[in-house]
Amino acid sequence: MKIALDAMGGDFGPPNLVAGAVLALREYRRIGKLFLVGDSAKIQAELKKHRCNDSRIEIVHASQVVEMSDRAVEAVRRKKDSSVSRAVDLVKYGQADAIVSAGHTGAAVAASAIKLRNLPGIDRPGIAAILPTETNVFVLIDAGANVDARPDHLLQYAIMGSVYSRHVLGYAKPSVGLISLGEEDVKGTELTKEVFKLLKRTSLNFRGNIEGRHLFENPVEVVVCDGFVGNVILKTSESIAVAIFTWLKHELKKNAKRAVGAALAKDAFRTIHRKTNYEEYGGSPSLGVNGICIIAHGASLFNTRSTRILSRRFSVIMKRQPRSSPRSARNQRTVSIIGTGSYTPEKVLTNEDLSRIVDTSDEWITTRTGIKERRIAAKDETTSDMAARAALKAIEQAKVSPEEIDLILVATATPDMIFPATACFVQKKIGAKNAACLDVSAACAGFLFGVEIAQQFITSGTYDTALVIGADKLTSITNWSDRNTCVLFGDGAGAVVLGHRGSAHGVISTNMGSDGDFTDILFMPGGGSKTPITPENAHLNLQTIHMSGKEVYKQAVIAMLAAARKAIDQAGLTVDDIACVIPHQANLRIIEAIGERLGIPREKVFVNVDRYGNTSAASVAIALDEANRSGRIKAGDYVLMVVFGGGLTWASTIVEW
Ligand SMILES: CC(C)(COP(=O)(O)OP(=O)(O)OC[C@H]1O[C@@H](n2cnc3c(N)ncnc32)[C@H](O)[C@@H]1OP(=O)(O)O)[C@@H](O)C(=O)NCCC(=O)NCCS
Known part of the structure; x- marks a missing residue:
């Protein structure tokens, strides 16, 4: 991705913008080139302050700046050597893919409309701002590009806002509302009354007029208005959010009792602050121009999160965004992992301990498998006991209540009983009384099978939250x-809570596969309907794992490699984009073989097989939780999980964290 940044705009000018640029380059290898456009001496001085000599930076000198007092179109025509004009030129002539400007909004919109032209059928671009509600976000269009709009402009905003809402935010059939003074179609200005009639005739999911008081409570997914009204709404809501936090701070500091209350509610304040802080939203695209133009907030102080979000927006708009798998492409809602948890029993069984039970040695086990020790559940500790412990941790991190969970899937080869499902025992133990519960039988690959199944339910809108x-x-x-x-x-357990979180990307690629020709290389022959355990066969160890090690090893490498490549390809990524691989923890040699053949450096591959051995369906789930909680994976990272198990079964998932 090549970005042209207008380095002169914004309330804080080059110091802030160059700081943001340096941060973005550090965070994102996907930025192949960053043009810093503006006064080269000033930009160089700022880069020096950050000791940044990243080869991806190219300074493009521009001698003029569009001042806030300048008229937009006039400034674009007259100030031909302004930083914003030069930045747009880079996109126009194919040197950059996108322009980012935190400067004069009108000038950025005008420069991109004049130089890049509008998309066919679009007369005026509109800024699509993202605003929060309690549980989600909605698009406000136009947030200030076009203050003197005509009815057909608003109609075009409704269409563009719906497309953006569907493809970027993941709403299946976004509802559209028109800002007016009352809900009745006769209320409003001549403009809104005319637009009402136009919208009613479209196939959009038009809900009619909405009043300002409904914006944040019971909103539609796309709010349409002219740029004047949109900008007033945007700025007013931002300033109210800031004012409320300032007032709250003053009130809470007034006495010790309030201060204690505030300390206890710190997490809640932080969540709401994040939600309402415009810096968290990175920037808004100017929709309708034939190129990518991101308008960053003039007062944005670039922080790690906002650059991350900004970059993610680019990836989406540039269509380089990860494609969903063919299965999930039909569905629209995005699915995120909103909490992870894991549990492993206390009791440790080392290789030394094992060498006292069977004819083996630490040296043999370590060199052939990489395993040093594993955890052993207590005699009376069931699979559902471990599952419930991991689940509660994931639920806590996801900040949902057990009652909110709609679906529980437990992937296991060692259910508490053949029936009822282990998921039902878990349901009881965690109090998730509203959930539908079932087990997934895909041996070691079961966890990622579960993730794909749950994802389908959430993307389709059937369920909102799955464990x-x-x-x-x-x-x-x-x-x-x-x-x-x-x-x-x-032994062990790992869990994730999946949910739909509007703009978050989450699960972007999933695959699962099976080959019944290999049912005889890894299996448990007894205990099922084929060979029930009877007093006559009880001594034959039929109710234990039977495995052809070498064949399993060979098939594991083939299947995991293919599944990993498929996931990367379907996501529209390259191997280099993957920040962390979490493979099934069966054997270090298998893990290393896959890393090598994929061309992924060792340090990107997460390994804990040395401490837990192969925990089957729990393996990747435990590793994911450890990677998450230890900070090994960070927001915006692409995480590839790939598994393999008896069946044969295999699966792969890529998550944008
Ligand atoms: C099981 C596995 C580690 C064996 O490694 P390997 O290099 O294939 O070892 P081999 O099968 O060649 O066995 C070599 C020798 O070690 C012996 N051996 C097997 N297990 C042993 C142990 N624990 N300690 C000491 N010797 C052992 C074998 O009996 C064999 O001896 P032999 O040549 O006298 O018959 C390996 O095949 C493997 O990891 N397979 C995949 C298993 C897996 O991941 N299963 C779960 C999938 S979800």
Whole structure:
């Protein structure tokens, strides 16, 4: 991605913008080139302050600046060497993919409309601002590009806002509302009455007029208005948010009792502050121009989060955004991982301990598998006990209540009982009384199967919140006299809460696959309807894991490699874009083989097989939680998870964190 930044605009000028640019370059390798357009001496001085000599930066000198007092169109025509004009030229002549400006909004919009032209059918571009509601976000268009709008302009805004809402924010059929003074169609100005009639004739999901008082409470997904009204709404709501926090601060400092209350409610204040702080929203696209033009808030102080969000917006608008898998492409809502959790039992079984049980050694196990120790569940500790513990941690992090969970999927090969489903035991243990519960049987690959299944329910709008757990007590089906298998496995559980969070990207690519030709290389022969356990066969160890190690090893590498490549390809990414790979933790040699063949450096591959062994369905879920909680994966990172299991089964998922 090549970006042209107008480095002179904004209330804080080059110091702030160059600081933001340096931060963005550090955070995003996807920025291949960053043009800093403006006074080269000033820009160079700022870069020096940050000791930044990133080769991706190119300074493009511009001798003029569009001042806030300048008239937009006139300034674009007269100040041909202004930073904003030069930045737009870079896009026009194909050197940059997008322009970002925090300067004179009108000038940025006018320069891009004049130089890049509007898209066919669009007369005036409109700024699409994102505003928060309690649980989501909505688009306000136009937020200030076009103050003297005509009815057909507003109609075009409704269409563009709906497209943006659908493809970027993930609303399946965004509802559209027209800002007016009353809900009745006869109320409003001549402009709004005319637009009402036009919108009614479209196939858009038009809900009619909406009043200002409904904006943040019971909003539609696209709010249409002219640029004058939109800008007043935007600025007023921003200033109210700032004012309320200032007033609140003063009130809370008035006595010790309030201060204690404030300290206790700190998290709630922080969440609302984030939600209402315009800096968190990075920038707004000017929709309708034949190129990408992002209008950043003039007063934005670039921070890590806003640059991240800004960059994510680019990726979306540039269509370089990750494509969903063919299965999920039909659905619209985006699905995010909003909480992770894991649990492993206290009891540790080391290789040394095992060498006292079977004919093996620490040296053999370490060199062949990378495993040093594993956790063993207590005798009376069930799969659902471990699953519930992991789930509660994920729920806590997701800040949802158990009652909000619509679906519980437990991936396991070692259910508490053949029926009822282990998910039902978990439901009872965590108090998720509104959830539908079922188990997923795909052995070690089950957790990612669960993620894809839950994702489908959420993208389709059937459910809003799902809990997916991978949990196994493999030691309950281990043959402790078979050294070929008993050294490999351990117990544990990992969980994620999935939800729909408007603009967040979350799960962007999923695959699952199976090959029934290999049911005989990793399986448990007894205990099912085929061979029930009877007093006659009880001594045959049929209710334990049977495995052809070498064949499983070979198939694991083939299947995981193919699944990983497929996920990357479907997401529209390259291997270099992946910040962290979380593979099934079965064997360090398999993990290393996959990393090498994919061309992913070792440090990007998450490994904990040394501490837990193969925990089957829990393996990737535990690793994901550890990577998340340890800060190994950061917001905006592309995380690739890839698994393999008996069946054969395999699955891969890419999440934009
Ligand atoms: C199981 C696995 C580690 C064995 O490694 P390997 O390099 O293939 O080892 P081999 O099968 O060649 O066995 C070599 C020898 O070690 C012996 N051996 C097996 N387990 C042993 C142990 N725990 N300690 C010491 N010796 C052992 C074998 O008996 C064999 O001896 P032999 O040559 O006298 O018959 C490896 O095949 C593997 O990881 N497979 C995938 C398993 C897996 O991931 N399963 C879960 C998928 S979800």
